[in-house]
Every structure is written in C-alpha cells, then in structure tokens.
Amino acid sequence: MMEVAADVGRAVAKEGWHMVCGGGGGVMEAACEGFVNARDELGTGRNLTIGITPTDREDWANPHVDIVIPTGMGWARNAVITRTAWAVIAVGGCAGTLSELAFAWQMDKPIVAMSATGGWAARLSGQSIDDRRSDVIMEATDAAQAIALIKPHVEDKEK
Numbered sequence: 001m002m003e004v005a006a007d008v009g010r011a012v013a014k015e016g017w018h019m020v021c022g023g024g025g026g027v028m029e030a031a032c033e034g035f036v037n038a039r040d041e042l043g044t045g046r047n048l049t050i051g052i053t054p055t056d057r058e059d060w061a062n063p064h065v066d067i068v069i070p071t072g073m074g075w076a077r078n079a080v081i082t083r084t085a086w087a088v089i090a091v092g093g094c095a096g097t098l099s100e101l102a103f104a105w106q107m108d109k110p111i112v113a114m115s116a117t118g119g120w121a122a123r124l125s126g127q128s129i130d131d132r133r134s135d136v137i138m139e140a141t142d143a144a145q146a147i148a149l150i151k152p153h154v155e156d157k158e159k
Contacts, residue, residue: 001027001091001092001117001118002026002027002030003030004091004114004116004117004142004143005027005028005030005031005034005091005092005117006030006031006033006034006037007034007142007143008031008034008089008091008114008143008146009030009031009032009033009034009035009036009038010034010035010037010038010143011038011143011144011146011147012031012035012089012147013034013035013036013038013039013042013044013047014038014042015147015151015154016044016046016047017047017086017154018047018048018049018050019031019032019035019047019048019049019050020050020052020081020084020085021049021050021051021052021081022051022052022053022054022077022078022081022096023050023051023052023053023060023061023062023065023068023069024051024053024054024060024061024062025062027091027092027093028051028062029062029064031091032049032051032062032064032065033062033064035047035049035064036049036064036066048066048067049064049065049066049067050065050066050067050069050084051065051067051068051069052069052071052077052080052081052084053068053069053070053071053077054071054072054073054074054075054077055070055071055072056070056071056072057070058070075095075096075099078096078099078100078103079103081100082100082103082104082107082109083103083107085104085109086109086110086150086153086154086157087109087110087111087112087150087153087154088100088101088104088109088110088111088112089111089112089113089114089140089146089150090111090112090113090114090119090120090121090124090137091114091117091121092114092117092118092119092120092121092122093117093119093120093121094119094120097119097120097121098120101113101120101124101129101137102129105129105130105132105133105137106132108133110138110149110150110153110154111137111138112137112138112139112140112146112149112150113125113126113137113138113139113140114140114141114146115139115140115141116141124137125137125138125139126138126139138150
C-alpha cells in the first residue's frame with residue numbers, strides 16, 4: 001500500500017499539480033515522499049505538498065510536507081482538506097479516509113479509489129455513497145490510471 005501511495009505522489013508531481021493531504025505518517029507520508037522525490041528529479045520545484053494537520057503543532061507533519069497548516073481541528077480538518085483539493089485519490093483508508101470520501105462526495109469532487117489497497121478505497125470503489133450524484137467512485141489499479149481518470153476534471157479547474 002505504501003508503494004502505491006508513493007506512486008500516486010510521483011504521478012501527481014509529474015502533472016505539475018500540488019498535493020494536499022493530512023500531512024501525517026503512513027500513506028500520507030509515503031505519498032508526500034514520492035511527490036517530493038519526483039519533483040526533485042524533474043527539477044520543477046514549483047509544485048508543493050500541503051499538509052493540513054489535525055493538531056496545532058507544525059512539527060506534527062511528516063518531513064516531506066512543504067507547507068504545514070496546523071488547524072487544531074482534529075478530524076474536522078478533513079473537510080478543509082477535501083474542500084482545498086480539486087480531486088481525491090483514496091489509498092487504503094480507515095475512518096479518516098471515509099470522512100474525506102463522504103465530504104468529497106457531498107462537494108461533488110471527482111473521487112478515485114485505489115481498489116487493490118484495501119480499506120475504504122477497496123470497499124467503495126465503483127460504488128455510490130448516496131443518491132446525491134449519478135456517478136460512482138472511480139476505480140483505479142495504478143497511479144497512471146488514477147491520474148487519467150481525474151485529469152479531465154482537474155484541467156477544467158486549471159482554466
């Protein structure tokens with residue numbers, strides 16, 4: 001699962017996008033590290049990792065986060081993460097990921113679930129959360145596919 005997260009981070013960086021996450025360890029750290037490594041290899045330096053953290057301490061974030069936004073909001077910060085993002089890619093996931101997926105669904109954000117990573121990503125892949133939308137959570141098996149699925153939605157935002 002960590003390698004998939006790192007692959008997603010690398011793919012996001014290669015698109016020249018910023019990456020927003022909760023800024024913590026585990027999947028978030030793997031995605032940030034993959035992102036930073038790809039950005040450094042490409043020599044762009046302009047795209048950033050943004051960690052919107054649950055605590056009020058800047059040092060809570062993993063070392064690969066460029067901009068730390070310490071909210072002190074606990075899990076409520078998931079609404080801020082989701083609102084900030086143009087799209088959501090879920091890798092594995094427990095309750096925090098589930099809340100981000102629900103927020104993304106209600107905010108009409110494109111959602112891709114990395115189905116082979118287990119957790120809520122696997123459980124909700126190809127599913128609707130409720131009848132507010134006519135689409136489903138898109139399923140991807142690798143980072144390239146995830147990017148291909150969300151790219152048309154992100155390109156609309158970049159205009």
